[in-house]
Amino acid sequence: DGRQRSLTYWFANLISEGDNYAATLLVNLLTQLAEKEAQETDVISILNLMTRVASISPTASNHLSMNGIGNAIHRLVCGFTNSSFGTSFPTLLLLIFNILASVQSGVLKNDESWDA
Secondary structure, eight states: OHHHHHHHHHHHHHHHHOSSSHHHHHHHHHHHHHHTTOOHHHHHHHHHHHHHHHHHOTTHHHHHHHTTHHHHHHHHHHHOOHHHHHHHHHHHHHHHHHHHHHSOHHHHHTOGGGOO
16 A cells, blocks of 8 residues: 555654654554563564564664664563464564664664674
């Protein structure tokens, strides 16, 4: 849908600008979904949005990382059940790949949640 695509581009640009709460909002939403063991479709929707945002605007990965996406991902993985693992996990891996492919090394180095 063209309307949804344009909203995604708008959101990606907003996050990449950085002087707002757009990245914080997405990271907090994912964290809340992980902690509340929300519907898997809701989690997948947010993961897909974040993946598209990182693909559209690679600088958005810096802002997502600075706002704690690593911790949100960790909480999500810890909360996976056997049933959700199969469908959410590939979507999560795609997000992680997109973030790691575009985040600046200095930003990543300052985020201890990526250390494993």
